[in-house]
Amino acid sequence: MHPRDQIVLVMQRIYKRVLTTTSGGNLSIIDDNGDIWITPTGVDKGLLKASDIVCMRADGTVLGDHKPSSEFPFHLAIYKARPDIKAIVHAHPPGLVAFSIVRKVPNTNLLPQLKALCGTIGYAPYAIPGSAELGENIAQQFRQGVSAVIMENHGTVIGGRDISHAYQQFESMEMSARAILYGNMMGKPHYLSNKNIEAYNNQLPGPFPEMEEVSRPSDERERRLDIIKIVRRACEQGLMLGAFGTISTRWRDNDFLITPDECSNWDLRPEDIVQVKGGERETGKYPCKSAHLHQAIYEKHPDVNAIILTQSPYLTSFAITGAEFNVRTIPETWIYLQDVQMVEFGEQFAGVGTIPGIISTETPVVIVKNECVIVAASKLLQAFDYLEVAEFSAKSLVLSTTLGKMIPISDEQVDELGKVMSKWKNYEWRM
DSSP states (O other): OOHHHHHHHHHHHHHHTTOSOSSOOEEEEEOTTSOEEEOBSSSOGGGOOGGGOEEEOTTSOEESSSOBOTTHHHHHHHHHHOTTOOEEEEEOOHHHHHHHHTTOOOOGGGSHHHHHHHOSOEEEOOOOTTOHHHHHHHHHHHHTTOSEEEETTTEEEEEESSHHHHHHHHHHHHHHHHHHHHHHHHSOOOOOOHHHHHHHHHTOOOOOOBOSOOOOOHHHHHHHHHHHHHHHHHHHTTSSOSSSOEEEEEOSTTOEEEOBSSSOGGGOOGGGSEEEETTEEOTTOOBOTTHHHHHHHHHHOTTOOEEEEEOOHHHHHHHHHOOOOOOOSSHHHHHHHSOEEEEOTTTTTGGGOSHHHHOSSSSOEEEETTTEEEEEESSHHHHHHHHHHHHHHHHHHHHHTTTSOOOOOOHHHHHHHHHHHHHHHTOOOOO
């Protein structure tokens, strides 16, 4: 894909996710010739076209119908400081701006995946936008080896090996920043030590052995398409990140299909999905590292046919604080979720831990501290609906803290709901 098209694609994602404004933010890519492709100034980011992208040639000439972003100087300064960086994302998403205006930096030890993806986040002192001073302040941070920087009273800037990698860091940082902010409304976020993260990484299971032959009948191919549809919806709604999140669906017996490891969820294709059959993986492909957990759940619960493991901001705020998730908010939440269990960090890998014994179609949601939320259901669309219900409920619980103490549905009301529960939960889901 041409740099112009890559920039437009990522800007569309940022704008649709409401992570920038019509006039805010800028993206760039440096190609093998040393030419820098960058978003223009004064053009609606929500309606950006490939023809709007400006090319700043290495020889100093400018190609395009518009003026380049006024922030081009700091893009150039970063590329000069770090030849390994090939793309830059700069924007003013609310969560990270909140840190910027109180002059703090998110601690990436919040989640092991965040630490692995973003490392330590730098901090650049304030300078006038578009100035050489701002470029030098930011470049100085990048020279120290960081790939993400909070800009004092401004926003954030992130560099990556390509535009997809830079966006994944940007998206993950913003989700985590919001989770910290929401967590502070309910309690106090807990951070992992470096030893915690090291131990976590050391217990990640190895890959399944490869299968010798792969069969892809029509029903298997159909399930691949179903997974892709749900992944895209989850990404668009902020329920799943490009860099983290796994969806699987049972195929036959205990065999299943699952999203791959180290592949952007935004860009998944049906052929990227990995088949796991008889405890072996599809040749040449690697399933997500949580695949062993998915397998254990399917083996223990024949009625579970779909699993989603993800990080969404409001549910993650419960995961990092350990705050109680009370399902007695509204009838839908209690009927669908019944109970939301919480387990300790690392439980999803330690010999698959206790999770397969907790999660079921009757207890479909489990939160893992400083890690993720896991949802199981008899149908894929049903699992996605449960995830939506859980995230909406988590949001309501967080927001209610600003009004007063949450008043749950009473025992008498729960008894009445129990009489209609089977009717609600037996809704026929198609995926």
